[in-house]
Amino acid sequence: MLKLVSFDLDGTLTESKAPMTSEMGQRLCRLLDKFLVAVISGGSFGQFEKQFIGFFQCSKEKFCNLFILPTNGSAMYRFNGDKWVALYAELLTVDERKRIFDAFRLAFKETAFVPEKKIYGDLIEDRGTQVTFSGLGQLAPVELKKKWDPDRSKRMKIKKRLDFYLPDLEIRVNSSSSIDITRKGIDKGYGMTRCLEYLKLTPSEAIFFGDGLFPGGNDEAVIRTGIKTIAVSGPSEAAAHIDKLLTGNLFSFVQGF
Numbered sequence: 001m002l003k004l005v006s007f008d009l010d011g012t013l014t015e016s017k018a019p020m021t022s023e024m025g026q027r028l029c030r031l032l033d034k035f036l037v038a039v040i041s042g043g044s045f046g047q048f049e050k051q052f053i054g055f056f057q058c059s060k061e062k063f064c065n066l067f068i069l070p071t072n073g074s075a076m077y078r079f080n081g082d083k084w085v086a087l088y089a090e091l092l093t094v095d096e097r098k099r100i101f102d103a104f105r106l107a108f109k110e111t112a113f114v115p116e117k118k119i120y121g122d123l124i125e126d127r128g129t130q131v132t133f134s135g136l137g138q139l140a141p142v143e144l145k146k147k148w149d150p151d152r153s154k155r156m157k158i159k160k161r162l163d164f165y166l167p168d169l170e171i172r173v174n175s176s177s178s179i180d181i182t183r184k185g186i187d188k189g190y191g192m193t194r195c196l197e198y199l200k201l202t203p204s205e206a207i208f209f210g211d212g213l214f215p216g217g218n219d220e221a222v223i224r225t226g227i228k229t230i231a232v233s234g235p236s237e238a239a240a241h242i243d244k245l246l247t248g249n250l251f252s253f254v255q256g257f
Contacts, residue, residue: 004201005031005245006192006227008210008219009041009052010175012238016142017047020055024235027242029058032065034246038195040069040188042180042218044127045077045084053084067199072172072218073191074129074182076198087198090129090183099166100131100181107161113154133158135177145177155179174218189221196225203227209238 010016013024031037039052048068056063063079070077075089092100104124107113115123121139125132134140135148135155149155155173162171162179170182196206203226210219213231223229232238 002035002205002207004036004038004196004199004206006038006040006195006206006208006222007238008188008208008212009039009043009048011211011234012209012232013039013235014051015235016145016175017043017051017139018142019050020052021235022055022057024239025055025057027239027246029056029062030246031242032058032062036065036067036199038067038069038192040073040191042072042130042132042174042178043070044125044130045070045075067195069188069191069195071127071130072174072180072182072186073188073194074186076191076194088194090186092129092131092183096169096183097126097131100169101126103162103165104133104158106165107158110161111157113158116148129182131181133179140177142176145175148177150176172218173216174212187221188219189223189225192222192225192227196227209241 007013014020028037041048043051045068048070060079066079068077068084069075076087077084078087101124116136120137123134123137125138136144152173159171159173159179162181166181168184170184170186172180172187174180192208196203206227208222208227208229209232210222210229211232211234212219213223213229214220230241232241
């Protein structure tokens, strides 16, 4: 029986870095009446607050069934009735974060990378459990992000040098303009496995929706967990699947994939 419904955030429940719509929030409120719900993203918990948590229109009591996994699953949060608390957090050490910033400076120099004249927000952001580079800055418009490095060639050059300087850390080219660095072995597969362990569930009791389940995509790691995965092209398709979960025959829905 399906007990946990899980989602990627950017490109699945919302457009990249865009606020969740009220319609999607209403759907998820209804979903929380029937299932446990987990949402995982490369963004920080602060980004979840700006983009996701603040756009629910249901009572906070329903949040007891909601689990937030920021920074690619390197942390997990649950609402305790008063506030959101971390169930775990794989924090980078001061030394690790310093080495990461030093490695970026060397990688930029060795690949002749020059930031664009117009940068929106931080080029490199320390998220505690993850350090993230965004080619146009964290707050760049989605349209510009998609055009900046569509074939990943700019970021792959940088990643190659980062791999040399940081062999003990996990380095991923994610989304449309970012590079994420966490502790070794931490990715969305790790996060979903930790979530299942906390909830004492098996992979067969969960389902995952994401827009990056293709080879090399930022959701691909979830596939190895054994959780049933369903690829979506964006929030409208995710909404249609949620409607099926809410109103259709659950067995038929899951067996259809």
